[in-house]
Amino acid sequence: MTRKSTRYFVKAGISVAFFWMLFSYVQGNELAAMLDRIDWLYFILSFLLVPVMLSVSCLKWKMLLDVREPRIPFLTLIRIYLIGYFFSNLLPSNVGGDVVRSYYTGRLINSQSYSAVCVFVERFSGVLLLILLVIFAPLLRPHLYSSPYVIIPAMAALVLLFIIGWVWSVREPLKLPEKMMNMFFAGLRKVAEKSGGRVLPRALLSCENFGHALFRKLTRFHEDLIGAVNVIRKDGVLLAKLIVITVFFYFLTWVNVYVSFLAFGVHPDFLAVCALVPVIMFAAHLPVTLLGNLGYFESVFVFYFVLIGIPPAETLAMGLLLRLKMMCLGVFGYLVYLLYKYHRTQELAQLEEFARQSRARPEADNRMK
Numbered sequence: 001m002t003r004k005s006t007r008y009f010v011k012a013g014i015s016v017a018f019f020w021m022l023f024s025y026v027q028g029n030e031l032a033a034m035l036d037r038i039d040w041l042y043f044i045l046s047f048l049l050v051p052v053m054l055s056v057s058c059l060k061w062k063m064l065l066d067v068r069e070p071r072i073p074f075l076t077l078i079r080i081y082l083i084g085y086f087f088s089n090l091l092p093s094n095v096g097g098d099v100v101r102s103y104y105t106g107r108l109i110n111s112q113s114y115s116a117v118c119v120f121v122e123r124f125s126g127v128l129l130l131i132l133l134v135i136f137a138p139l140l141r142p143h144l145y146s147s148p149y150v151i152i153p154a155m156a157a158l159v160l161l162f163i164i165g166w167v168w169s170v171r172e173p174l175k176l177p178e179k180m181m182n183m184f185f186a187g188l189r190k191v192a193e194k195s196g197g198r199v200l201p202r203a204l205l206s207c208e209n210f211g212h213a214l215f216r217k218l219t220r221f222h223e224d225l226i227g228a229v230n231v232i233r234k235d236g237v238l239l240a241k242l243i244v245i246t247v248f249f250y251f252l253t254w255v256n257v258y259v260s261f262l263a264f265g266v267h268p269d270f271l272a273v274c275a276l277v278p279v280i281m282f283a284a285h286l287p288v289t290l291l292g293n294l295g296y297f298e299s300v301f302v303f304y305f306v307l308i309g310i311p312p313a314e315t316l317a318m319g320l321l322l323r324l325k326m327m328c329l330g331v332f333g334y335l336v337y338l339l340y341k342y343h344r345t346q347e348l349a350q351l352e353e354f355a356r357q358s359r360a361r362p363e364a365d366n367r368m369k
Contacts, residue, residue, distance in 0.1 A: 034264050034317035042262040043321075049259060050325050053252050054081060057122070060245045063238060064118040065105060072108050079336050080104045086333030089326050098123060099355045121232065121242075128164070129246050131157045133278035140275040147307055153279050167222050168229065174222065178215050185211070253277060260318045261310075272308045280304045298323060 058077045065072055083104070084097030102119045106112035134157040138144040145151050167173045185208045192200045232239050254274045261268050284300040298319035305315040 034313055037265040039263055039265055042259055046256070046259045046263050046321060047325060047328075049252065049256050050329060053249065053256065054078065054329070056245060056249045056252065057081065060125070060242060060249075061101075061118060061122045063241060063245075064121050064232075065109065065115075067235070067238070068109065068111075068114060070109055072105060076108070077105070079340060082329065082333035083337045083340065084333070085326070085329045086331075086337055089330040096355070125242055125246050126249065129250060130278055130281060131161050131164075133250065134282045135161070137278045138275045140271040141269075141308075144272075144275055144307065149304065149307065150276075150279055153282050157282060167218070168226070174215055174218055181211050181215070250278070253281070257318070257322070260321045261314070263321060264314060264317045266310065266314045266318070268305070268310055269308065276304050276308065294323070 055078070058074065058081050061081070062072070062074055062077050065077075080101055081097075084100040087100045088097035098119050102112065102116045105118070106115035109115060135154050138150050138154065145154070185204065188204050189201070192204055232242065254270070254277055257277055258268065258270055258273050261273075280300055283304075284297045286296075298316060301319040301322075302312045302315045306312065
């Protein structure tokens with residue numbers, strides 16, 4: 001069994017474990033009762049929010065791509081975004097949705113580098129606002145800061161925000177830390193050589209390789225960040241539009257969760273939902289399992305909404321509705337992928353190769369002048 005297959009099986013096992021934990025914690029008759037209480041008006045409204053949120057994300061992405069010619073039609077970007085959803089949420093592959101979007105749009109505008117920058121800006125602007133919301137959104141219900149499950153993510157987000165600012169402001173922020181890491185491992189190698197054993201040198205080699213891989217990713221992030229800043233720094237109007245659209249998207253995420261609760265006759269405090277959802281999204285996007293964090297995603301929602309007194313069965317029903325909507329988008333994306341005019345028999349292999357090259361690239365070539 002290859003390392004790749006082993007990783008898939010491990011993540012699949014973690015997904016099963018999370019669902020087992022959820023369904024052992026929630027009685028089957030409780031969940032069935034929630035399904036019997038479906039309010040079809042809010043259920044349908046919940047599904048109608050999906051294309052709105054997708055369109056808002058695509059609009060922000062299109063604004064970035066339209067800085068340069070040729071301009072891609074909005075409906076084409078919708079199709080590409082849906083294909084990305086298929087790869088992210090239904091296909092157990094190393095090819096993520098961002099890679100797919102970058103690959104297809106890069107072919108359409110004849111510039112993979114600029115396409116990668118636009119995908120990065122669209123994604124990073126959302127991540128940056130999410131970090132700020134994790135820190136400040138609980139102010140809507142200040143008592144939530146007394147929970148370690150809220151204050152610890154808020155502190156982690158604050159540290160992450162500081163690191164992002166430092167990486168952006170310093171010209172070569174990783175040069176000194178990487179040099180110190182090399183010196184540290186050089187000293188450990190000397191100790192390992194004197195010990196005469198084989199286990200310690202192998203363990204050190206694995207740790208050192210992991211460290212270098214981490215620094216390559218951080219270096220790429222730094223260069224992508226500089227490229228992203230260069231795209232928007234001379235256009236204040238574009239920056240303002242990006243901020244407004246990003247804020248509106250997160251407002252829609254709050255409404256999405258709230259309406260999904262209403263679909264099961266649950267009426268949570270809307271401000272409490274606004275306070276908790278950013279923290280949940282921050283925790284739920286750790287790459288723990290396959291297929292859009294199947295199982296883990298739902299578990300995080302159940303865990304956090306208990307803090308505001310919502311029973312697990314009610315939150316699990318809401319979380320399963322969110323999962324159903326994600327899967328429907330993925331299925332629709334699969335149909336679009338089959339019909340997309342640039343689809344070829346070798347397309348999946350080409351996408352996987354593109355993903356490998358993107359991860360292995362030591363120096364990003366997407367720095368925009």
